[in-house]
Amino acid sequence: MKRISIFLLGILTLASCKNEPEQTVAVEEQEEQSIEPVNNEVLESAVIYEANIRQYSPEGTFDAFTEDIPQLKDLGVKVIWLMPIYPISEARRKATNDKSIEDIEDPEERKKYLGSYYAIADYTGVNPEFGTKEDFDELVETAHANGMYVILDWVANHTGWDHPWLEENPDFYTQNEKGEPVDPLNPATGESWGWTDVADLNYENKELWDAMTADMKYWVDEHDIDGFRADVAGEVPTEFWEQAVPKLKETKPLFMLAESEDKDLFHNAFDMGYNWEGHHLKNQLAQGKVTVEAWDEYMKKIDTTYQQDDYLMNFVTNHDENSWNGTVRERMGDAAEAMVALTYTIPGMPLIYSGQEYDMDHRLKFFEKDTIPKTKGVMWPLMEKLGQLKNQNPALNGGKEAADYTRLKTSADEQILAFERSKNGEKVIYIANLSDKPVNFSLELTEELQPYLGKKELKKEKNDQYHFAPWEYVILANN
Template sequence: MKIIKNLFLVLIAFAIVSCANNNEEFSKVKHPDWAKNKNIYEVNIRQYTDEGDFKSFEKHLPRLKEMGVDILWIMPVQPIGVKNRKGTLGSYYSIKNYLSVNPEFGTMDDFKHLVNKAHEQNMYVILDWVANHTSWDNNLITEHPEWYTHDSLGNILSPVEDWTDVADLNYYNNELRTYMINALEFWIKEANIDGFRCDVAGMVPTDFWNEARKQLDKIKPVFMLAEWESPELHKKAFDMTYSWALNGMMNDIAKKINTADKLDTLFNKLSTDYDKDNYFMNFTSNHDENSWNGTVFERLGDGAQTFAVLTATIPGMPLLYSGQEAAMNKRLRFFDKDTIEWNDYKYADFYKTLLTLKTNNKALWNGKQGGDLIKINSSNDKAVYSFVREKDDDKVFVILNLSEKEQDITLNGEEYAGAYKNIFTNEKAEFKANTELKLKPWEYLVFEK
C-alpha cells in the first residue's frame, strides 16, 4: 500500500536521523584511491552515433582519452519497456530486464568489450542504475507484484504522476532488496564495471544503498554517484552527489536573477552541511538539463564556457555531457532517435586544458585531497568571482567575469600574489597585491603554479 510505504520511509528517515546523532553508528565511505583526481563524462549511447550502439561508441574512446576523460558514466543499457512507452524508443529509465542488454545497443559481449577497451585506456566505467521503478512489462510485475507500491484498491502505482511509463517499487519488501543487490553485483562480476550512477537515489531508502555499497565493495572498490543532493547519502553509500544548487545558481546568474557574490552563500552552506571529503558533481549540462531545461547556450548564453571553468576549478568533480565538446546547441530528444552533430569538436581543446589541470594540479583534486577554496574579494564582487586553491606546492588562481559587461576591477589583498602560467595561453604572469584588471564580458582567466 502507498500509505504503508510512506510510513515505512518516514520510519527509516527517523532512524537515520537518530543514528546521525550517534556518530559511532556511521562509518565514512572510503573512496577508491583512483577517484581522487578524476572527472566524469556522461555517455548517451542512443544519440552518440548514427548506429547508436556500443561498437560505434567504442571508436570514440581514443578521442575521449586524448581529451582527458577519466570516468565514463553510461546511461542505462538494459532493455526498455514497450507497455506505456513514451515516444518511439522509450525512456532509458524504463527497465524491462535488469540482467540483460538492450539489443538496440548490441550484446552483453559488446558491452563487456567496451568496458575492457575503456579499462585499457585507463578509464573507468560506471553504469546508470534505476532501482526505484521498472517498466510495466518487466517480468517482476507478474512474478512478484508484492514488490510494487499499490493504492487502496490494489492497483500498482507510478512513482510520480507524470512517469506513466514506469511502476514504483516498494522497498518495504526485503526480498526486493535482496534481488536488487544481487542484480547490482551481477554487473560488477559479469562486466567488470567500476560502480554505478543511481537514478533518483533519494526516492529509495538510504539503508538499502548502505547495504548495497557494503556488498559491492566486497567484490571490488566501487565508485557510487547518487542523483540526489543530501549529506546522509555520503555517510555509508555514495562517493558523490549532484550539485543541483550550483547548477541553479549558475542559471540564475546568467539570467541576472542572482549575482556572482551569491556563490559565497552557496559554498559556505555546502562547507557547513557536508564533510570535506564528500564529492560533489559540478555540471553545466547532463541528459535531464539538456533535454528538459535547455542547452548550455539557452541557459547560460555567452557565459557557457565561463561557467564550465567554474565547475572545473571549484571543489568537486566536473561532468561533461555527450556533445558538449562539440558545442552542441540542440536539445536531444529523450524518447526518440536524435543523433548528436559532432562537427569539428570546437571545444575539445578547451576541455582538454581544464581536465588536464584537474588531473595534474593537486589543488584541484577531489575531497580532502584537494585545496580549500579561498575567495579573493574585488572592487565588484557582484560581477566578478575570483579565488585561489592551494595544495602542497600546487596552486591555482581563477578570475571569472560572470557578467555580460566589461569590468575594471581591483583584486583585494595579496593571497594570490606570485608568478603563474596562464593555462590557456601558456603565457607567464605575475601578480602583486591589489592588482588592477580590465576584464572582457564573460572573460575567464586561470593561472597555475
C-alpha cells in the first residue's frame, strides 16, 4: 500500500536521526489514517453507497472515484460497496442481453463491449480498465481516512469462461451429461437463466469451498477491505457461507451483505440482506397498484419473519434496477422523493446507487462504457439532509439494535402512511400521502415536533384535519 510504505520509510528515517518530536508527529499521523474495525455502532446510523467504477466518471477508474470519496461524507455514507473490480472474461463476453461478443463480426464494433462485471476471469486480480492494485489500495486508504468502510462485490455462484479453474479444476463446475461445464440453470425448470457468459460452480465439491474462501481472504489480508456483498447469495449453499465467514473474520471484523432476503443466511453468515419485497412494494405504491394497507401488512410480516437483530438494505434503485427496469423517475414518477425519504426512515440501511445523488434520468449501459451525470439537482440536497438525520439521530438507528417502529393511525390509512421511530428519548415521524390524489386526514400527535424535511409546515386546516397534496410528505424530529 502506498501510504503504509511511505509511513514505514518515515519511521526508519526517524529512528536513525533519533528526533523525538518528529517521532511523535509520525505516530499521530498513523493514528489519523486508521479506522476502527467495522462494528454495529457505526452500522446503526450508516448509509451505504454502491459505486459503479466503470460508469462513475468519464475515466472509469479507481483514481477518479477516489477523488470524490471525501464529498460522500456529506451524504452520510459510511460504507462503500464496490461493484466487481476483477478482470472480465473475454470468452463468450456479453455484447447485449441476448448476444455475445462472438456474434459481432466487426472488430471495431467488438471493442466497445466491455462485458459484465459478474463474469470474472480472476478473483484475485483487478480489471485493468480501472487501474492497478496500488490504485485500489489508495481508494481503500482514502475511504478509511474519511471514516468509511469498503466492501467488495463477491460472485461466488459462477465464473467467467476464461477463469483458470476451467482448465485446472474442471470438477469445480456443474457439468452436463457430456462432462461439459454449463452456465447456471434454473433448478425448477432445468433451463438456462440466460447468463451464458458465465460457468456455474458446483458446491458439492468441498475443494471449491477452500479455494473460494482463500480468494476472499486474500482481499482481507492483503488489501484491508472490510467485508463483502455476496451476489445471488441464496444460490450458493448457506453452509458454504457459514464456514467461510468465520475464517474471513479471523483477520478482523467484517460487514457481510447478502443479495437475498433469505432469513437463514442471517444466522451465522450475513449481517444484512436486500429488502427486495419492500422495494417492489414502493414501485407498486408509486404506480397506484396497491394502497398503503399493503405496506402495513408487509411491515407486520417483517416483524414475524426475521429475528430482532436481522436487518435489510432499503433502496429505490441499484445497478440491476437502473439498467433493466428503469430509472427512479421512470418507475416512481412524482412519488420519487417521498419514496427516497421512506428508505431512510424505515428500519434498515439506505442505499445510494452511483448517479442517484445526481438525479440520473437514464438507464446506464451494462456491457458498455457510459457515464453518470455530475450536476447536483433535487436529490443531492435531499440526500444530504436525510444522511445527516440518519447519522445523527438514534431514532433512525437501523441495525442490530434498531430504533422502534410504531405505525400512527390516521383517518385515511389507505393513502396516508404515518409512523414514529424512537430510541433513547429521540423521535422521528414520517407522514406521507402515498397516492396521486390530495387527501384531508386527521392524525393525533402526542407532542410538538419540528418539520425537518418535506412539507414546510404542519398545521391543521378546517375540522382539525391536515391537507397533503399528492405524494407530499413531511419528516418531523425532536432533535
